[in-house]
Amino acid sequence: MKVTYLCPHCRGAINAGNNIILSAKTRTKQVGLFLLHEEIGNYTSDLSSTLIVEKGEVVDLFCPVCHESLNLSKKDALAKFIMIDDNCNECFIIISRKYGEKITFKVDENKHVKTYGEKISRFIDPEWFL
Numbered sequence: 001m002k003v004t005y006l007c008p009h010c011r012g013a014i015n016a017g018n019n020i021i022l023s024a025k026t027r028t029k030q031v032g033l034f035l036l037h038e039e040i041g042n043y044t045s046d047l048s049s050t051l052i053v054e055k056g057e058v059v060d061l062f063c064p065v066c067h068e069s070l071n072l073s074k075k076d077a078l079a080k081f082i083m084i085d086d087n088c089n090e091c092f093i094i095i096s097r098k099y100g101e102k103i104t105f106k107v108d109e110n111k112h113v114k115t116y117g118e119k120i121s122r123f124i125d126p127e128w129f130l
């Protein structure tokens, strides 16, 4: 089975083709779609042409299906959604909402954390996942 990503609110699938599709809004109220490669740790991404985001700018992320916020309420510029892997295991994926920041965490049902990307030193305490 192909990996599926779900919104944690409506459990609608948020990936299609090879992309995870998120709805984004910038501080300056620009809106559009934000496409992330579905392979965790692959930071190829794409934006709607209406979205002009500078590196380091924090964007708000929403489910494209139900429009609920995917932002983590606690601390830092992070967002969370669900991944169902090819063994049907469910886990949480946590990404940075800071544009250009290559940070991903995968938290499985036993709360084991796997980290991907770079610059993870500002996150040393996994408490804020949970």
Ligand SMILES: [Zn+2]
Pocket: 007, 008, 009, 010, 011, 012, 063, 064, 065, 066, 067, 068
């Ligand atoms: Zn949703």
